[in-house]
Amino acid sequence: MLLARRNLFRDRTRFLLSVLGVAVSIGLILLLAGYRSGIYRQASAYLDHAQGSVLVAERGVRDFMGTSSVLPAGAEQAVRQAPGVARVIPVVSQFVIFEMHGRKDGFFLVGYDPAKGGGPWDLATGREPEADDEIVVDETAARQHGLAIGDQIRLLDRDATVVGLSGGTTFWAGSMAFARISTLQSLLRAPDLQSFLLVTPTGGTDAAAIANRLSIPGTEVLLKGDVIANDRKLMARVYDAPIGLMVAIAFVVGVLVVGLVIYTATIERRREYGALKAIGARNRILYRVVALQALIAAVAGSALGVGLAYGAGTGLMAWRPQFQVEIEPVAIAFVLAASLLMALFAALIPARAVARLEPAEVFRG
């Protein structure tokens, strides 16, 4: 289809503009979709990295991030004594809002016992908290707030010294911070408070079997995978409505722009297609030329768009490291399919008009 190609490349500005229009649209849709996937990935970072496959929480609590959980006294002891349990890590979690540089920010504060585990999995610099007035904060949050090891930060009604910076611990509503479990117990004025137990079964013991077997009054025994799923569901309810709406609007606009670009590109060549007919080309050939042109522009634009999305995503993550953009192959496939369909559709509408034209008409007016 030499004809299609030659016709396309003759007017370079116009071709470039079509490709660029398609690329920007595709790039934006993918970027937004990737941003949304990234949020989900970040939400489960702690549980993804924490040891254990079973989680014990307050009765009725099914998620990790969303609510405060208070375990009944003696729960840890009871779980430890259960058969098939290799390791139990108690943690206390609490969301803390603080203000720095005139802007509010949130810590998802995890209290853990360094001897038992449950702390930061990627300590970039520094050490774990050894005293009750020590804290490990996220390195991205630290950079944003100009914090370094040795600095003091205000934690509700007391001061804490930053002793370590952890990596990979930002998420949609702030960042994670780690302190000793006793720090949180005193901060929350609850001396023996435990929020969750992370339970590792012994080798050969199935997590589901443990989850079924453990029955401690006032608690909920959950598979870690289910808790992660529940956290996502919770987030989907709270956060996905706005972001989902945005992705949907961007998708509609993006596909519309692709259609618009191809539609105008085709309509502007109507005269040339008419000429084709005049020299005896059949409608079948005409449609093929039109479709091929649309596809070339759409495919070139899409390829550029995917690159653009990756570029913009990388740029965004460098500029604001708390954002994670995860562009998923499924999203790419979906967006590409939708835009190619739209491109074909948009090209064939004006082509039909041309097909119905009498060849001689194109030379009139």
Added chain:
Amino acid sequence: MSAEGLLARRSLTRNRVRFAVSVGGVALALSLTLALDAIYAGVANQLTTYVDRAGADVWVAQAGVRNLHMVASWLPASVTERVRAVPGVAEATPILYSTDTISAGDERGVAYVIGLPADETMGGPWDVVQGSARVGRGEIIVDQGFARKAGVSIGDTVTVLGGQARIVGLSQGTASLVNSVAFVSFDDFQAVRGGAPVVSFVLVKVATTTSPEAVAAAIGGLVPDVTVQTGTDFSAQERRLVMDMSADVISIMNAVGFVVGLAVVALTVYVATLARRREYGVLKALGARNGLLYRVVLAQSFLSVAAGFLVGLAFTSLLAFVVPRVGLNLELSISAASLIKVGLFAAIIAGLASILPVRQVSSVDPAVVFRRGAAV
């Protein structure tokens, strides 16, 4: 209408499909920004409901606690008496507060659980539609929306704070996108916490002879290790929390909406200009200067953008009307500031979009008109 405006309108509306797509594209792109602003403003409104309706002039919290949402505040119970002793304090009610999960059957909901003393005068439900407005031991008042979704009513039990409680009242206006508010007895709540003598907040009503600001300052001066705020300040802090935490998301979406809008308008105006080259040629041949032609192009993009802005506003208003009525606990609130911002966006988009076709217009050769079969 001026000559430019008339020409621009004619040029735009002659190709209906293109005009519709252009306006629609701009509308959706601007809606992206408008709707997001409205959603977050709505969420901020919802999150401050409890603070606004609790009836307290002054809130006393653990030092460093300036918000309610998702946070914890724990004070020694003795703070209540110390607050009562401060001059200007008419009443002081301690409450316990935690963000917990309430479940009934398969339905689970995140809720602010408030522990209320038996003789409370503040902090309780403000609009009970059915049942009692007071909770005793083993009892709970839940949001009627939650009750409806869970299929429970007065007399049924729900799981809360790791135990069971019987519903004695249903309240309304106590649900947001994020959570609902539930009320239990102070003693039940305290027992769950191991009976430790603590309170979360002390709500204060001030005497009529003084002002909340003065009393807040007095409490701050006399009671150690607390953060004291007037109800108005507390509410403002909560609002700021939503805005600060969503600031980055909003700026990204603003950028996206801007780029998409710009792409759509630039493209349609450029294409419209290209398609009208002959007509511009005619104008030039008739003696029109480039300046006039530029103004026609500019008027075109302003017309598209203005129409897009109006359609976008209508679309967002429609969303704001429909969304709360389909059972989503989501409120959209379109603010004047957001309208001004988006309007400014639209104006910049229109201006930028008319830059691209400038070269096309200025390079039009008047003679093009007289050539037969010249490329359009």
